[in-house]
Amino acid sequence: MSENFTRLDRLRIVREWQAYQLGRTDRTIAELEEQQAAAARAARVLPPPAPGWKLSMLRTGGRAHADAVHTDDCGMSGKQTQPMTREQALRALTEDGIEACPFCRPDRDLGVL
Structure with a gap:
């Protein structure tokens, strides 16, 4: 063929x-x-940023005082907040007796339970 x-x-x-x-x-x-x-x-692609923390403030009697520690993205923190470092958030929860937000649970992210 x-x-x-x-x-x-x-x-x-x-x-x-x-x-x-x-x-x-x-x-x-x-x-x-x-x-x-x-x-x-x-x-x-960058990993998601580590969560930041913030301290919500309450005004009573014309004076502001610390209310609770929140993660940076928590919507329950209110209008008056102050940014915090990890060390400040740990100190606020462990030494200063400031409550952790029950919604965003910054104590879980910080390893304080």
Whole structure:
């Protein structure tokens, strides 16, 4: 059967096969490049920030006093708050006797139960 094909016909068949293989190789390269790009994007995603803390203040008799310690994203803290560091929040809960918010539970995040 191969005797019926001229040398030119055979070369065209080989070229068609090589074009097919090249297309498969190009698709595989594109898939691998996309996987690498996705992995690079995932590596660039920053972890969520560590929770901050804040101290809610209550006004009674014209004076403000500390009410409760909250996580930074707590919606129950009210309007008057002061930002706190981790150390300040720990001290407020353990030494100063300030309550932890029962909704956001900063004591759990701080390891004070």
